[in-house]
Amino acid sequence: MRWKIAQFVFCEKSQTLNDKGTTIILEPLSVEVLAYFCRNPNVMISRDVLIAEVWNGRIVTDNAVTRVITKLRKALADKLESPQFIATFPKKGYKFVAEVTPLDEYSEALPLSSPNNLSSNRMHTEKWVQYLVVFMLAVCGLLVWLWVSSAPQPVSSGISYRIGALTRGVDREFHPAASPNGRYLAYSAFNADQIRLLLKDIESQETLEIGDQHGWSGPAAWSSDGTQLVYLNTTRDACKYYLLTLANLVVTERKLIHNCPKGSHGKIIFGRKPHTFIYAEAGSAGSPFSIFEINVSTGDVRRLPQPELVLGGNSQFDLHPTENKLLISSPNRQQWLNIYSLDLTNDELRHLFELREYTCCAIWDHTGMRVVIQGEHPAKELISFNLDGKDRAVLFQVPHSVSSPSRIPNSAHYAYVGGEVNRDIYVHSFATQTSKVIIDSAIDDWLPVISQDGKNLAFMSDRSGNEEIWIRERGQTFERKLTSYNDGRHYFDLQWSPDGKLIAGMTINEIHLTDAVNGNWRKLKIPHEELVAISWKDNQTLSFSIKKSGQWILHHYRIDNDQLTAASGDWQFARYAISSNDSLWIDHNDNAFYGESRTHLELAELRILQNKRLNLVKKGDSVFYTALDSSGSQLMQADVKAKHIVPLFKVDNPSGLSINESEIYYSLRVNGDTNIYRTERSNRGNIKSD
Template sequence: MTVGAWQIDPLSLRFIKDDKSIKVQPKVMELLLYLAQFPEQVILREELIKNVWPEVSATDDTLNNMVGKLRKVLIADSQCQSYIETVPKKGYCLRAEVVKTAKKEKQKIQPKSFKKPLILGFTVAIIAVFLFFMSQKVFIHSLPSSTIDLDKPLETLSITSHQALEIFPEISPNNKHIAFIRAPEGLQSNQLIIKDIDSGNERILNDIAGLYGNPVWSGNSENIAYIHMSGSTCTVRLVNMQGGPSRLLSSCSGELIRTMRKSLTWDKDTNSVIFTKNQETKKALALFKVDIVSGQALKLTNPPENMIGDANPSVSPNGKLIAFTRTNESGVDKIMVLNIVTNIETEFATKSQNLLGIDWLDNDSVIYISDASSRSELVLLNVTDGSEALSRISGRSMLHPSFNTASRQLIFSELQSNANIVISKRLNENHSEKLIELKSSKFEREVVFSDDGQFIVYTRLLANGSELWLYDLTTKEQKRLVKPDNAFFKSIAISPDNTKIVLNAITEKNSSIQIYDIERQHFFNLETVDIKNPQSPSWLADSKRVLFTSKKSELWLIWQTSVNDSNPTLITQQGGNIVVESDDGKNVYFSRQGEVGLWQLSLIDTQATPVKMTQKITEEFQTWKMKNGIFYFLKRQSIPSKHIYVYTPENDEIKLYYQSSGAFNYFDINHDLVASAQLKQFSADIFVMQF
């Protein structure tokens, strides 16, 4: 970029003209770059202070001092003395011609075979050949799909090992360093760390107070862009990997950093970054692209208003596609792929509703981590046909994946945490009284109440599987029902007569439905014959039969079977993935993953088709119960809180039942009890997984 007679280099913080080269402070450069966005326009003092110093409470004196320094640089050339004009009682105006110079093609460094990051792709020659032949397609297939065997054991190497939270790992393109965030004392303070891969030496890049997140490397391995939070102010900043002062690139959205989602990545040209930001007129978060030289921002995505918005951006190796997650108000994620050439978005309905990070495997496939009840799943999604392949990673809670195509390695953070179960009595919509807290050094998660209100059943997450526990609310005694055996439990339900427990058991290879007989203390498999991956079991009113679901192609099948035989009966092929029986046994009700609404299906009329009950439910919901014809369900109101709502079909009304601050909430509608799994402490180390 040129401003008048000066050549401006924001990365090196230099003003260049003829034989002059003057290095300035970062804020001087930020001030000029902001003024340069609006040449010949008067910029108010308040606007300059707000945008150049978003992280601190700057004053008029601060601005006057920085304008003086900028003028001092400009008047080093006699032709440039009048570039900055003071407009009394208003602000300043840049009286100079601003020309944005063409971007130079960055020289690509051929990395070593060990730990080559995904963003470089294969060699330039291979990419050029494939682009030539495939340039007319919406999805550019410039690289062949990778063949990764997710069924074989995956070797894992520890990169860090501290009693701290170490997250957002990113390997430099030259394979020499890893950038990551370390929070020694939770999320109140943290550090931006650069770690030398060979020597293990570390360097801290913090230069201003606040929280740091999501560091990403430029293509030349010289600079790092990152998210910075100061109070409620979120900014994208840039710093040289050798350290020194950082500089502002743009404002952004800090909500995602608090929930540990990625919201920033470099574009392939190394001169711009892509990040998540609130839209001016809409609540939903969108993806924006900002040029680090000119400061100009371009909006890339336009999510609907009934969305939380877009996050986890990742650019394909050929730079033609952007994969990202789009989250609705219920917290359900979908993978989206934006074709930068055609500006067409393609939506993919994935097997999982909660995605913890995505990255490109090649130009045809992305790899993502899903949160699948007590352990992570690695899933490969082919963006050409929507097909998926997955591998369950027992006992691992994985975050922030970055895949290396050359070395076939995945770098990620693994979360270790513990949570206590807190049981409270609901007093009204906004208040509750804590009754019991079950303290644990492990992670307690899914909680269900017995219909008589006498006990709860919950799962405890261990590295080698889930344990099943029972806590008696009257005697205050607890006991373990099932030891871990490399299976993880979800979708727990207690029979109406309070004598049995049904659950979904998930192993490395498949899922099954298990029954625990409380009186006989017997744990056994519910035979589902040849039905593949049955899930979401629930009890019928007689406590002798179970409903469950399975998926065939894009259809959700609902089945019914007896606890004592092995002959499941298909109820419908037009069902959903969460299903319960009505109180009178005449109907079943279900919700569908990926769709909004609640459906009813008659069990009396075998020819009946499902009927959508209401248009009032405007978002997906997956956790719900029914009592006396009234439905209670969880709705994600804001990240990560969940509120409980009640839907009454008789008058087609939805009302707030309980407002909660907890991320995991389970409720007993018979006795107005609420249980939440409250995190107490957590840490994370960085690992590399070899494929």
């Protein structure tokens, strides 16, 4: 349908807004909201009605509607103070006040006919359409019957759920832990430079902070009687596990039970035996995690039997609801998630199954006979398997993200973290020392990388419903979708080839080459192993690092003959540049060097890798890297000659950045609220929301 809205022509089909030759491409949700406004002009529309009609009652965060309205106002050049299109009425809703006229988009294509001929043609057409519909339904019914009778069926849990929000704060809330009686919820909340540990009375809605006032607190876990909580607290200089004794919402005692290494994080839970706790810790920042058991009455600590340490090691585990067993989620050398059961009574470690999906954090179900895990990235469902990895069942699906599931004790319910992330892409000019947003959709956009000639910006976006590569050409105000993967892959890094013809994308254990013009792609012929730090050495050679015998080894891959070789020299990682003086190498002692002469680069407390990418870029006399401080992740600039370092601006830590001679491209989280939700069994129907 097409609409005339003041000076604009709005086309639902092409998802465009045209103003005197200038075309604005709208996002899908913006199209749906604007179309609903056009069909209901000058009518007071409450937020609840808008959610019911446009989002079809799906669960959305409180500011999801506001974000779409803001985007529409920007597209229409409307002002909140003096609206010509969308008027806001506090506590009531919205009213579309512009003059709206429907346009018949097919009128110009109709032949000239008399009313009688037109009526007769319509009658014949309607009959023909009816016959065609009946025939197609019959064919579709036959095909569906044949498919159902012959194909293996996806399994549904057969249970309907209702979804309710346990938290609705302004912070990012995560790490849910429900008390054994289900009345209290312990959780973490991130805001500014700290993560607070909070305790909420679900009945009275009273919430108190119970963690340390400094640093990052959580996750937490309850004792079986609900009188104690154990939790992690970390600061820049310390890592500690604490035990709290509670009387309702009052902390009566706080006791330090273990000092973990500086730079470690992890989690801790109560063991089945008295005075025992099970926890994970890393030997140092960036090293893999191991699982330990401590008896606080004797001080005895032992490392538990566990899978081989790969990637981040073993930090995800869950205690069986009734037995003395752990469920451990651990990646193997091929980077696939493997699920293990550890019997803590006899120290028997048993491999249950391998899951070839990009997912995380399995837990036991309430019976202890099945495994529950979030769906494959981007996860919007909770699924379960039997202990052989078969009998896959979808417990529920929701329109927002699903992560960190946990059981609510003494029930059939689960708690999980749900929300939406929205990152925008910015460019910072060296000449003006200013930043501006260049891609600001209401959907998540991240991982920007500029081509060597500066003409094309590639980035990842899920605006089409899947993570795909999009391209913005310099001088344009719109983007085009390059790829149509539609397979749930997740890229940790993108890199343009020097000639701008190919884009290399790195997943957890694969590297793909995508044609920058037509989006066709192929997978490199490399083993499924842990990969990091991709970089183009030249148009025919891609470099990346593979972990061999616990060490990172730099490799080169010739894309013309698919030949993979280890690079000469004792190097872990490399970042090649057009100018040889800007190329970087990292040795096995984490020392950085640059240029053909391999000049040593002195940088204190540099984290070499971040999210599988080399956290170091050199341009001229400056080296750029990200560092975490009290205000979040900052982009730092170090002068290699003057040897001084200055912070530039805040960046989104896991999203990547791209730098050329004149500009820095980066993404920044503008919205990332997450709340904690609870599933409840419903008597009938599908997923419902409060």
